[in-house]
Amino acid sequence: MTEVSILSLVKRYGTALAVNDVTLKVNHGEFVSLLGPSGCGKSTTLKCIAGFETVSDGRILFDGHDISNREPEDRDIGMVFQSYALFPHMTVAGNLAFGLEMRRVARDEINRRVADVMELVQLSQYAGRYPRELSGGQQQRVALARALVIEPAILLLDEPLANLDAKLRDEMRTFIRDLQKRVGITTLYVTHDQGEAMTMSDRVVVMFDGRIAQAAAPEDVYDRPASEAVARFVGNANILTGTVEAGADGAPGLRFGSEGTLLRLPAALPAGTAPGRGLRVMARPEQVRLTAPGAGDATGTVVSHYFNGGFIDYRVRVGADEIMVHAPTADRFADGAAVGLAFDAGRLWPLEGAA
């Protein structure tokens, strides 16, 4: 169990900044996801921790020891690559034994530990196969087992599920998470799939352009995003722009849309929010309810709807805005129908910064 501290990490390629002043602490046994769009510096951050890239500035500490200049083989990490990077010329057992051989573990113990880890990832019957003779999911499990068998202090995973089909990806998510809990290993997990980050992590770190935009528990990132960019990247978000006004009962409201609907706002508003000021508020599509016209907080017209199994995704035009609504299949509205929209006042999230 190891605690990882990244202090003001900077990584430059030439003049381009791949990682720009990242500071992050990962606690003992914590599962932290790095989430962000392509090219935002997730892999680079991981490579710096693993030692495959030298840091341009800043420091990386494992349990308080600066390891920024240590060779990768001396860092005691287990790493799973997006491409799996299995050794094609070694059997499954050979791949799994490699790290233990490097640690000069005795042969009997190697055999025992390899057998144990194969059991753990349910690959025992494939011990003698070469990587090219395995399916994608099996290769993925070998890659995971190879990183785990050396019992590293830290587990680093770079989009390990990106090459799997949706069903297998779901299975492997649970599998990895359960395993990580059982083994209790400090884990950094890179992904650009927000669902994956949400379901697996203790904490999600959202990165844009080499910087951390928000580092918080999954619910906080989802319900209380630090910025509009985070709100839009993590899940779908309706951003309502309007002016703050006091309602009839004195509680703050948001006047938005061309019809000038007044929305009740939650009690806690960002500092500096005063009547007359512009404000942007986030409402998740599943936090909006469709009602009979006139019954909700606003009225609009259904533009389109898509059936997606358990739910229907509506787009509703309200004035100049289009609002996404993720509604149960029990509520059915045809395209062009007039509907009412009811917002969940307690869960509207005012975004920082002026509108």
Added chain:
Amino acid sequence: MSGLFRRHFLILPAAALLFLFVMLPYVNVLVMSLRAPSDSTPYGEGFSAGGYVKLFSDPYYFEALGQTLWLGVLTAFVCFLLGLPIALHISQASRRWRGLLYGIVLSPLLVGIVVRSYGWTILLGNTGVINATLRNLGLIERPLPLMYNSFGIVVALAHVFLPFMVLPVLGALQGLDPAVGSAARSLGASRFTVFRRITLPLAMPGIQSGAILVFVLAVSSYVTPALVGGMRVKTMTVMVVDALIDQFQWPFGSALALSLAVSAGVIVLVFARLTRMKWK
């Protein structure tokens, strides 16, 4: 039948060419090697195995066969020793450098083989550049034996055939996922261990084909051994030409040529067998 045809018809032109210009000539050589010798004409009436008897009973010829095959093995080995680092280097070079390095590796092929071999005689001869320089510096009194021996031939052949080792090895290395090396490092392997346990075995398919190419080319080369080996070291190819053109003994020349081809083929097969990779 038509299914069989449809599946294989694309190789028909190549197969026809091979049959006409490789298989038939080989059969012709085989027949010729069994013709009776003659003093007045290239070959006489009737058949005889005399050519083969002469080859295997006269140590002069038999040793030349061994010597030729040995030079081929040596050349392949030297090309491996020189070519592997070059291929490793190019595979890790940036895109900009890679083109230039490719060009340098291929450059020996751009100069005609006769010119290149003459070049080596100018460098390696008794009064050649190397010996003259060393003598002028007072480092040696008698010229070093750089030419008219196996050393000179191997040096010149390795120079010519190096690209045939570098390119297949490079092909094997460039097909590798760079993350494989990183994975080995993360598991605790030093740079050198990564080379020994990962890079080298994974380059093996390229090394294997490169070695076979260089060996076959070296064993069958004529101009370089003829010029650099001179009268002193005679390889089989030189003897074949002697027999066919100078002595006008077509049956014996054919027997020499065929024996070289068959023994080289056997060596290639044994080598391929020994270096077979289960994981491919």
